[in-house]
Amino acid sequence: MNLFLCHHYDASALYVYNRFRRWGLSSLYIITPEELLTARKWQHLVSTDKVSTAVTLQNGLHIDFYEVNRIFNRLQLLEHPFWKKAPLQENEFAHQELTSFYLSWLYSLNSKVFNRPSAMGLSGNYLTPLQWKDIALKAGMAVSPDMPDMQTPTPYQRQLIVFQQKVYGPFISKQINTACIQLAQQTGHELLSFSFRQDENGKWLFHNASSFPDLTAGGDALLKHIYSTFLN
Amino acid sequence: MILLCGIPSESPVEKLSDELDILGIPYLMLNQRRFESASLDFDFSGGQINGTLKYEEKEFDLSSFTGIYTRLIDWQQLPEIKKAKDAAAARQHCRDLHDKLYQWIEITPAKVVNRSFAMASNSSKPYQCQIIREFGFSVPETLITNCPEEVLAFQAKHGKIIYKSISGIRSIVQVLTKEDEKNLSRIRNCPVQFQQFIDGFNVRVHVIGEEVIATCIDSDATDYRYAARQTGENAVLRPFDLPPDIAQRCINLTRHLQLSFSGIDLKFTPDGSICCFEVNPSPGYSYFENNTQQPIAYTLARYLSRSGR
Numbered sequence: 001m002n003l004f005l006c007h008h009y010d011a012s013a014l015y016v017y018n019r020f021r022r023w024g025l026s027s028l029y030i031i032t033p034e035e036l037l038t039a040r041k042w043q044h045l046v047s048t049d050k051v052s053t054a055v056t057l058q059n060g061l062h063i064d065f066y067e068v069n070r071i072f073n074r075l076q077l078l079e080h081p082f083w084k085k086a087p088l089q090e091n092e093f094a095h096q097e098l099t100s101f102y103l104s105w106l107y108s109l110n111s112k113v114f115n116r117p118s119a120m121g122l123s124g125n126y127l128t129p130l131q132w133k134d135i136a137l138k139a140g141m142a143v144s145p146d147m148p149d150m151q152t153p154t155p156y157q158r159q160l161i162v163f164q165q166k167v168y169g170p171f172i173s174k175q176i177n178t179a180c181i182q183l184a185q186q187t188g189h190e191l192l193s194f195s196f197r198q199d200e201n202g203k204w205l206f207h208n209a210s211s212f213p214d215l216t217a218g219g220d221a222l223l224k225h226i227y228s229t230f231l232n
Numbered sequence: 233m234i235l236l237c238g239i240p241s242e243s244p245v246e247k248l249s250d251e252l253d254i255l256g257i258p259y260l261m262l263n264q265r266r267f268e269s270a271s272l273d274f275d276f277s278g279g280q281i282n283g284t285l286k287y288e289e290k291e292f293d294l295s296s297f298t299g300i301y302t303r304l305i306d307w308q309q310l311p312e313i314k315k316a317k318d319a320a321a322a323r324q325h326c327r328d329l330h331d332k333l334y335q336w337i338e339i340t341p342a343k344v345v346n347r348s349f350a351m352a353s354n355s356s357k358p359y360q361c362q363i364i365r366e367f368g369f370s371v372p373e374t375l376i377t378n379c380p381e382e383v384l385a386f387q388a389k390h391g392k393i394i395y396k397s398i399s400g401i402r403s404i405v406q407v408l409t410k411e412d413e414k415n416l417s418r419i420r421n422c423p424v425q426f427q428q429f430i431d432g433f434n435v436r437v438h439v440i441g442e443e444v445i446a447t448c449i450d451s452d453a454t455d456y457r458y459a460a461r462q463t464g465e466n467a468v469l470r471p472f473d474l475p476p477d478i479a480q481r482c483i484n485l486t487r488h489l490q491l492s493f494s495g496i497d498l499k500f501t502p503d504g505s506i507c508c509f510e511v512n513p514s515p516g517y518s519y520f521e522n523n524t525q526q527p528i529a530y531t532l533a534r535y536l537s538r539s540g541r
Contacts, residue, residue: 042423044376046358048365082421093401094422100356100399101376101423107359119352119359130274130335134281145276147332 006074051108156195168218238303243518299536351513369508380416392429405455432501448472469523
């Protein structure tokens with residue numbers, strides 16, 4: 001069994017799912033956070049010697065995660081329909097509890113998961129825009145002079161994706177490609193997107209990076225690379 | 233100079249600032265409640281990030297801070313936000329200041345107690361338990377479920393079980409009683425963490441850099457922090473000599489989690505094993521120091537004042 005964990009509005013993940021099916025991956029199920037959050041039964045056991053997890057969804061599908069071959073993980077935000085109606089404080093508590101639980105569960109499946117979770121994010125390590133800027137400067141890139149705003153991201157003009165030391169997307173320069181690969185290696189990211197803006201002199205400036213990219217931005221070449229990694 | 237971030241009257245912050253005063257180590261107390269007089273600005277020219285903190289009409293180059301101790305509370309809880317004349321502007325300013333502060337703390341070359349990414353492992357106790365196991369400690373058998381029948385089966389296996397929050401949000405550890413069993417259907421919409429009850433005595437280990445200060449807690453309470461409420465008697469705390477190999481394991485675990493200051497909760501069981509419950513990345517150490525006079529704030533002050541990351 002192979003699982004795609006993604007939000008129903010994650011167009012990028014759905015695109016990848018369809019490609020993977022077209023390329024022959026069978027026994028592939030999409031499971032949304034809503035299905036997981038409203039599951040009939042969860043059982044996650046952690047002890048000194050082992051960790052095991054099983055879930056039974058409302059539709060009766062029972063998944064023992066020991067038997068799952070691969071998981072393509074795109075989980076980010078967990079919003080339980082039941083708790084959305086609760087007072088804010090209770091809703092926030094439930095949100096924290098559920099996120100903490102899912103982190104433990106996904107972490108226990110580490111070797112099988114594409115987009116491994118970290119304590120900073122269910123689908124990978126989250127770095128702040130200032131952290132990315134700091135790392136980009138240390139990698140020798142020119143950066144945009146404005147202070148990144150975490151709440152209202154500013155637009156970019158070009159996006160590159162690095163996956164396992166290969167660059168996908170529009171060509172900007174060899175120097176930028178090398179720096180992007182170096183930066184991904186340095187931060188321990190297998191998959192990373194980089195956005196750039198051009199200044200008034202036409203110079204490309206590093207804008208931001210993300211470990212949760214729009215996977216369609218790298219075209220089928222990127223998806224085929226991800227597919228072969230996912231299978232092996 | 234050392235930068236303290238938080239509320240000056242909060243006990244761990246107050247104890248540290250008192251100790252810095254005694255030692256004559258210069259520091260700046262950035263009081264969150266005075267956020268209106270503070271701002272942070274960055275400059276990205278020259279191939280590096282430079283910054284300035286303006287606070288109470290003084291300016292500080294961010295590179296002048298060589299040590300940082302942070303006990304920031306959620307800025308949205310600050311009473312001054314609610315009292316502000318222009319609430320929208322105050323919220324905006326406060327949010328921007330905290331966003332910038334959190335981001336800068338992650339990248340500064342200063343010694344930081346502790347960075348957010350390092351503290352994050354404690355946001356999920358069962359996740360952290362999986363890391364703890366790798367350092368030779370046993371962990372209590374833990375079940376997270378939304379199924380009442382599974383809880384009862386788990387209880388039948390272990391006899392006495394407790395429940396507590398999964399996340400870093402503080403909860404009072406409670407034994408599952410007959411009365412609680414009647415309410416088990418409430419877990420359907422949010423899985424809850426249950427744990428086998430471990431018998432033995434509690435030891436809190438504070439690791440500061442490479443130094444270890446251990447405290448034994450004598451109490452019959454399920455959660456000794458609430459001993460008076462749970463048993464009618466306060467817990468009795470005393471200094472404890474930690475075996476050197478256990479002390480080293482605590483240092484290694486703290487280092488692995490990239491923390492420079494931690495509060496590790498251990499239980500020494502009657503059969504001689506040592507169970508580790510969690511690693512607290514922002515320990516409220518003052519409770520232990522007040523009861524034992526162990527020099528935790530002193531060690532922390534010295535640690536922060538030493539050069540090097």
